[in-house]
Amino acid sequence: QVQLVESGGGLVQAGGSLRLSCAASGGSFNNWVVGWFRQAPGKEREFVTATRWSRWSLPITNYADSVKGRFTISRDNAKNTIYLQMNSLKPEETALYYCAADKSPSSWSAANAYDYWGQGTQVTVSS
Numbered sequence: 789q790v791q792l793v794e795s796g797g798g799l800v801q802a803g804g805s806l807r808l809s810c811a812a813s814g815g816s817f818n819n820w821v822v823g824w825f826r827q828a829p830g831k832e833r834e835f836v837t838a839t840r841w842s843r844w845s846l847p848i849t850n851y852a853d854s855v856k857g858r859f860t861i862s863r864d865n866a867k868n869t870i871y872l873q874m875n876s877l878k879p880e881e882t883a884l885y886y887c888a889a890d891k892s893p894s895s896w897s898a899a900n901a902y903d904y905w906g907q908g909t910q911v912t913v914s915s
Contacts, residue, residue, distance in 0.1 A: 798912070805873070
């Protein structure tokens with residue numbers, strides 16, 4: 789059974805950085821798409837970034853416009869772990885951050901295209 793476990797959330801001041809981790813188990817995940825979404829209270833789940841996880845080729849990665857240049861998704865194949873490095877964080881980016889995975893999502897940026905989700909990790913950015 790596929791399981792995704794996020795960690796690394798916390799409280800950070802505006803302009804600060806955090807690195808989130810998503811440990812995946814229960815599958816090979818080769819060529820799966822793994823992404824990060826976030827959801828603030830009262831708002832819809834929002835796409836942040838996603839990458840196709842391949843052990844034998846360069847990654848294909850998409851980012852939301854709002855995070856380009858500040859957030860970076862990366863992976864450690866040996867540890868089956870995806871990371872989200874977040875720099876220059878803003879207070880409006882306070883949210884519960886989720887890791888999601890799917891063999892072939894119909895849309896990388898649509899939350900309902902992903903079958904597997906973690907429980908989320910809270911990121912709070914203070915002003």
